[in-house]
Amino acid sequence: MQAADEVMDMCLLAGEIMLKYGAETYRVEETLERMARASGFTNVHCFTTTTGIFLSFEERKGKEDLMQMVRIDDRMQDLNKVTEVNQVSREFTAGELTVGAAHERLLQIHKTPIHYPIWLIHLAAGVAGSGFSYLFGGRLVDLLPAYIAAVLASVTLVEFERYLKVRFAAEMAAAFIGGSVAIFLVYAGVGSSVDQIIIGSLMPLVPGVQLTNAVRDLLSGDLLAGMSRGVEALLTSLSIASGIALTISLFL
Amino acid sequence: MELLLELVITFAAVIGFGIIFSVPKRALLLGGGIGVITWFVLQTGIAFGASSVFSTLLASLSAATIAHLLAKKIRIPVTTLSIPGILPLVPGSRAYFTMLSFVEGDYIQGLEYGVETMLQAGAIAGGLVLALSIFSFGKGIGNRYEAGH
Numbered sequence: 001m002q003a004a005d006e007v008m009d010m011c012l013l014a015g016e017i018m019l020k021y022g023a024e025t026y027r028v029e030e031t032l033e034r035m036a037r038a039s040g041f042t043n044v045h046c047f048t049t050t051t052g053i054f055l056s057f058e059e060r061k062g063k064e065d066l067m068q069m070v071r072i073d074d075r076m077q078d079l080n081k082v083t084e085v086n087q088v089s090r091e092f093t094a095g096e097l098t099v100g101a102a103h104e105r106l107l108q109i110h111k112t113p114i115h116y117p118i119w120l121i122h123l124a125a126g127v128a129g130s131g132f133s134y135l136f137g138g139r140l141v142d143l144l145p146a147y148i149a150a151v152l153a154s155v156t157l158v159e160f161e162r163y164l165k166v167r168f169a170a171e172m173a174a175a176f177i178g179g180s181v182a183i184f185l186v187y188a189g190v191g192s193s194v195d196q197i198i199i200g201s202l203m204p205l206v207p208g209v210q211l212t213n214a215v216r217d218l219l220s221g222d223l224l225a226g227m228s229r230g231v232e233a234l235l236t237s238l239s240i241a242s243g244i245a246l247t248i249s250l251f252l
Numbered sequence: 253m254e255l256l257l258e259l260v261i262t263f264a265a266v267i268g269f270g271i272i273f274s275v276p277k278r279a280l281l282l283g284g285g286i287g288v289i290t291w292f293v294l295q296t297g298i299a300f301g302a303s304s305v306f307s308t309l310l311a312s313l314s315a316a317t318i319a320h321l322l323a324k325k326i327r328i329p330v331t332t333l334s335i336p337g338i339l340p341l342v343p344g345s346r347a348y349f350t351m352l353s354f355v356e357g358d359y360i361q362g363l364e365y366g367v368e369t370m371l372q373a374g375a376i377a378g379g380l381v382l383a384l385s386i387f388s389f390g391k392g393i394g395n396r397y398e399a400g401h
């Protein structure tokens with residue numbers, strides 16, 4: 001039996017990292033419950049929504065249950081961190097790690113910057129955008145303008161998110177810039193089909209992780225978390241749509 | 253020949269998406285491979301005359317099945333593989349034309365595209381669900397009439 005306080009801290013840190021960087025709700029709950037049980041506590045319950053985690057367990061019979069919560073303010077996608085926390089929880093449950101060592105490793109995961117450098121992410125957004133513009137019926141000459149537009153949209157998104165508190169405004173600005181650059185490039189004579197280029201430049205903004213997680217959460221019975229995640233994805237899509245609608249009504 | 257080029261481009265685009273979502277390195281190429289298979293199934297289904305919604309369902313089901321199998325094998329959360337896998341199916345172009353029609357005031361055309369978008373998104377979800385139910389076979393959490401006890 002380990003010190004309840006330490007186990008609680010470690011579990012909540014693991015949950016916080018997972019939820020913040022895009023794990024599904026059921027995975028967070030299952031991981032925390034498993035880790036608390038592996039440390040020898042009973043009556044383990046975990047309740048997770050998109051914005052917070054509650055964890056409670058019984059230290060020993062006759063004593064009151066321990067219960068704490070953490071609030072998750074911002075969410076982003078870094079599946080590498082989710083994978084690494086998963087690995088730590090696997091080793092902890094198998095008894096290969098002590099509470100202190102696990103906590104140490106979680107802190108390290110929390111501290112490490114994003115897995116890929118930011119310039120690589122921008123370039124990757126360009127590759128993804130131009131690839132999809134071709135797949136959606138564009139031609140080979142559209143690859144270059146779609147690449148430029150997608151890179152600029154991605155740069156706008158990241159730079160705006162750094163300063164703006166409202167995330168949806170950043171997404172709208174990114175869609176606006178991406179669409180405007182695409183239209184401008186076609187007017188300048190680079191590329192042929194403006195629709196395909198615009199679609200390509202917007203694809204990197206699509207909330208793929210949230211949508212998949214929302215479906216998974218709803219199906220596993222986490223109705224509250226699934227709904228809130230679905231609404232988040234819907235709002236993102238709407239802000240992209242309004243950004244691009246602004247571009248079209250201004251320039252097309 | 254054209255399909256081959258499309259497959260190569262799918263591979264590159266899916267890997268690009270994988271980097272945006274910070275998929276770990278050991279899953280990056282696998283995710284790209286699943287994306288290629290997804291695109292191939294989708295195009296084959298359409299070439300055989302199936303509707304695009306049904307082809308999307310088949311493609312999403314195969315992507316999710318492969319993702320589940322591989323995730324178990326290399327011990328990695330299944331989302332890191334299933335998200336790159338289903339990305340080629342996202343109805344981005346339908347969604348865009350929906351919005352375009354609404355902006356231009358052509359509401360009937362917009363609704364038509366909108367319904368198509370929804371159906372395609374539903375087919376992706378349906379494929380994910382089918383694969384999930386296959387892989388959680390035997391882990392039932394309870395029956396409506398407690399007949400299972």
